[in-house]
Amino acid sequence: MISASYHFPKGFLWGAATAGHQVEGQSKDSWSAWEDAPGRILNGQKAGLACDWWGGRWQEDFDRAAQTGQNAHRLSIEWSRIEPEPGRWDNEALDRYREMIAGALKRGLTPMVTLHHFANPLWMEESGSWEREDSPELFERYVCRVVEALKEDVNLWITINEPNVYMLCAYLEGVFPPGKRDLTAAINVYANLARAHARAYHAIHRIQPQARVSIANHFRAVRPETASPLDSLAANLMQRAFNDSFPGALRSGVLDLGFKRISIPEAANTQDFIGLNYYTLDQVRFNLLKSRDFFQTRRFPPSAEVSDTGFIANVPEGLWLALKWANRYQKPIIISENGVEDADDDLRPRYLIQHIHQIWRGVNFSWPIKGYFHWSLVDNFEWERGWSQRFGLWGLDVETQARVRRRSVDVYEAVCRENSITSEMVEQFAPEIFKKVFPA
Ligand code: GAL
Numbered sequence: 001m002i003s004a005s006y007h008f009p010k011g012f013l014w015g016a017a018t019a020g021h022q023v024e025g026q027s028k029d030s031w032s033a034w035e036d037a038p039g040r041i042l043n044g045q046k047a048g049l050a051c052d053w054w055g056g057r058w059q060e061d062f063d064r065a066a067q068t069g070q071n072a073h074r075l076s077i078e079w080s081r082i083e084p085e086p087g088r089w090d091n092e093a094l095d096r097y098r099e100m101i102a103g104a105l106k107r108g109l110t111p112m113v114t115l116h117h118f119a120n121p122l123w124m125e126e127s128g129s130w131e132r133e134d135s136p137e138l139f140e141r142y143v144c145r146v147v148e149a150l151k152e153d154v155n156l157w158i159t160i161n162e163p164n165v166y167m168l169c170a171y172l173e174g175v176f177p178p179g180k181r182d183l184t185a186a187i188n189v190y191a192n193l194a195r196a197h198a199r200a201y202h203a204i205h206r207i208q209p210q211a212r213v214s215i216a217n218h219f220r221a222v223r224p225e226t227a228s229p230l231d232s233l234a235a236n237l238m239q240r241a242f243n244d245s246f247p248g249a250l251r252s253g254v255l256d257l258g259f260k261r262i263s264i265p266e267a268a269n270t271q272d273f274i275g276l277n278y279y280t281l282d283q284v285r286f287n288l289l290k291s292r293d294f295f296q297t298r299r300f301p302p303s304a305e306v307s308d309t310g311f312i313a314n315v316p317e318g319l320w321l322a323l324k325w326a327n328r329y330q331k332p333i334i335i336s337e338n339g340v341e342d343a344d345d346d347l348r349p350r351y352l353i354q355h356i357h358q359i360w361r362g363v364n365f366s367w368p369i370k371g372y373f374h375w376s377l378v379d380n381f382e383w384e385r386g387w388s389q390r391f392g393l394w395g396l397d398v399e400t401q402a403r404v405r406r407r408s409v410d411v412y413e414a415v416c417r418e419n420s421i422t423s424e425m426v427e428q429f430a431p432e433i434f435k436k437v438f439p440a
Contacts, residue, residue: 002440005422006360013110013371014416015072016065016393017337018051019117019161020081022380023058025049029080030125031118031383034177045386051378052401058100061378061403064394066107068409069416073104074336074373076114076161079142080121086138094149101153112156112336112373114216115143115200118166118176118383129178130189136196143200144207151208158275158336159200162218163193163246175384191262194249198267214275216336217247219325221281221318222298230286234296238284241294243325247271251329273370274326277337278355280311281318307347309389312340314347316354323362323369332368335359339375341382341389345406350430352411356421357437374412378403 021031025048035046051057065073081093104111116139120129124138132138143159160166170176171186180186197215204211222238224231241258249255253268282298290296300306300313307314319338326333338355342348352374362369379392387398393412395404411429415421423438 001423001427001434002438003423004438005418005420006357006364007420008360008363010419012419013072013334013373015070015074015109015112015371015373016377017074017373017375018076018377018380019114020076020078021047021050021117021119022376022382023051023378024054024078025052026054027078027080027119028084029078029122030120030129030177033122033125034179040179041384042386042388047381048398049401050381051396054096057401059103062103062107062109064403065377066109068413071108071416072110072112072371072373073377074112074114074158075100075104076117077146078119079116079124080119082145083121083142086123089145094145098149098153101150105153110156111154112158112334113150113154114158114161115146116159117161125177130192131185132192135192136199139196140199140203144203147204147207147211151211155211156334157204157211157213158216159197159213160193161216162277163190163197163215164242165218167193168242169384187257187260187262190246191255191264194246194255194264194267197250198264198270201270202266212272214271214273214334215246215250216275216277217243217326218277219243219322221278221315221321222284223281223321225283225285228286231284234286234294235284237294238282238296238298247274247329271329271331273332273334274329275334275336276322276326277375278319278322278335279338279340280313281315281321305347307340308342308344309385311389314340314351314354316358319355319358320361323358323367327362327367332370333362334370335372337373337375339391341391343390343395345408348406348408349411350433352408352415353421353426353430353437354433356415360421
């Protein structure tokens with residue numbers, strides 16, 4: 001067996017990603033209200049105490065991250081806590097976040113802060129949410145408060161997490177609050193999210209000129225199932241509508257939905273880096289009968305291994321496609337999420353190694369890839385899927401709050417500490433993929 005290693009550049013960020021509603025607990029926001037209504041969440045589950053970060057357990061989890069070689073952490077701030085009523089600002093909540101971020105820094109974790117991660121203040125949700133014409137302004141006002149308070153300690157900002165997923169799940173599929181299935185509302189919201197990002201981007205730079213600002217782009221890799229031109233057409237349509245439209249608007253100032261173009265000039269050139277969330281890849285086939293589904297059927301590549309709740313296929317080449325795509329923007333790239341739900345931690349070690357290996361391929365091409373944030377540090381509340389999916393490096397016993405260290409912690413720790421993937425690591429943690437990662 002060969003002995004070799006794939007090295008990452010000095011200063012590469014290795015961390016995990018979390019989001020407020022999913023880890024904090026005791027939230028009063030659009031999601032907690034949604035969880036209270038019957039039939040919304042799998043098995044009627046609720047976030048409840050979540051990982052009890054609002055109760056202070058972020059400290060022990062940051063210890064875990066830092067003690068296992070991580071040097072960065074992505075977390076989100078909850079608008080619902082900062083502005084619990086319109087125009088009323090909760091400085092104590094802001095202090096709590098300030099403390100959390102100082103705690104990250106003290107432990108050697110560079111913070112990357114998300115300002116909107118799927119949850120809204122209740123008042124916002126109940127008064128029209130992102131359909132409100134003034135939603136971009138309201139968001140900007142909140143962002144200014146937060147950035148003023150944290151500008152000394154935070155340099156990396158994600159304004160909005162996955163606008164494409166949020167728009168799709170909340171306004172087309174109806175599985176996120178407010179549970180609409182309304183194309184007109186969806187388009188309106190999508191455009192408002194771009195306007196809100198643009199306002200936030202410019203405001204952050206006014207307050208903190210050296211800040212680096214982006215969104216977390218969810219890239220769902222697609223490829224045509226066969227060589228048929230119709231399958232290619234279907235894959236292309238999906239690529240453009242889902243993956244390209246939003247970041248395209250943040251480059252050109254035009255939100256191009258294929259059947260509709262919306263001009264948002266203030267959004268032009270508003271990503272300082274590309275935040276990239278990648279989980280899996282779909283094969284796409286043209287299907288005339290699926291008019292409601294953009295004339296296509298999608299499925300995972302039949303040869304790919306699928307995760308324990310069937311949510312993710314392990315297709316590392318999809319991350320390669322995502323990186324190639326991101327690199328076209330000619331900006332630094334940060335993988336802001338990547339991971340798999342895997343309660344018994346059987347797939348995760350090889351998923352981790354194979355995906356980090358694809359990142360190294362980009363590094364080896366001298367692409368400006370600056371960091372990787374694994375989703376997630378500890379099992380947390382997975383939206384409409386409740387507690388059924390376990391994405392953590394550490395497992396969580398929701399009843400007792402006990403953390404259970406999974407083998408993947410050792411894998412990731414080895415990568416973070418060595419700033420590389422070595423043949424010894426692969427031999428130790430995932431010998432079954434040795435030849436894929438280190439072909440002789
Ligand atoms: C992403 C989302 C995260 C997390 C993850 C795994 O789309 O940003 O909050 O839920 O998926 O399902």
